[in-house]
Amino acid sequence: QVQLVESGGELVQTGASLRLSCAASGLTNHDYHMAWFRQAPGKEREFIAGISWRVGTTSVADSVKGRFTISSDGAKNMVYLHMNILKREDTAVYYCAAKVAGLLSEMRNIHLYDSWGLGTQVTVSS
Secondary structure (H helix, E strand, O other), X not given: OOEEEEEOOOEEEOOOOEEEEEEEEOOOOOOEEEEEEEEOOOOOXXXXXXXXXXXXXXXXXXXXXXXXXXXXXXXXXXXXXXXXXXXXXXXXXXXXXXXXXXXHHHOOOHHHOOEEOOOEEEEEEO
16 A cells, blocks of 8 residues: 655745645555645546656646646655745645556546555635
């Protein structure tokens, strides 16, 4: 079972940058899809960005493309979400998730992820 722990969320002002971190443990020799999702109050949890653990292929949601990027450090078992030009609508709890890698088209499918962190709060204020 993969364990995930997020960190880095905080209160920032609009236009700021922030980096979220996800520490992963329990990984095996499988390839994994590692992803960030977020959930704002009253809204459904949504895919933000994902990365193929071994290959490094990334996918970013259109809603944040150009502002957010995802990266990983295999040596440290870390996944990062780099967020720039933050907006108030980026306010949410951000979750790290993992699943054994399948088709690239599956990376955005929330229902296929079976390992989740507890989340980290990002609040963007004006």
